[in-house]
Amino acid sequence: MTVAATLSAPFFSIMFGGNVYDAFGAAIATLFGFAFSLYVEKFVRIPFVTAFAGAFVFGLIAQFWARYTGFPSTADLIIAGAVMPFVPGIALTNAVRDIMTNHINSGMSKMFESLLITLALGAGTSVALVLMT
Incomplete structure (x- = not known):
């Protein structure tokens, strides 16, 4: 499951609309965010908590990637790519x-x-973005 999301x-x-660096950042953010959400799911069986934890991790990683790697990346596009595997579309x-x-x-x-x-x-x-400002 983590491999498919990544x-x-x-x-x-x-x-x-992202570039290759945004795509690579989204892959790394999704890898760690999805793995962390699966880890949290072992202890807390509430899907809202696991979604929050995964989003927090990929939000932090996206901000770190955009700010500190030196690549021409945008955190918004990394987050947009990383959040899509988490969205409950089905x-x-x-x-x-x-x-x-x-x-x-x-x-x-x-639906609720x-x-x-x-x-x-x-x-x-949002919490990850607020903590990084």
Whole structure:
């Protein structure tokens, strides 16, 4: 799972307008962020906490990469590439499908859980950015 996330993140970074250095930074940030979120998941079985922890780590690594490596990189594009493997896109799609087929309770619970995970990703990234300023 970590390998797939690490391989997909650079292409998301390039797709959003980044260069090769942004892509490499996104791969490194995703590798450590995803591995840390899996490590946290062993102890805390709450998906919001693991998403927050992973986002915090890849936010810090993206800032370090953009500031201290000397490569012409942008932290925003590194974060944009690194966050995409964490986004619960399939869960959101299934939630909309459940709502459309009149399974309102399960659809709303899946949608709310997906939105909370997305909020945790944003909060973890924001905390990392605030700490680095």
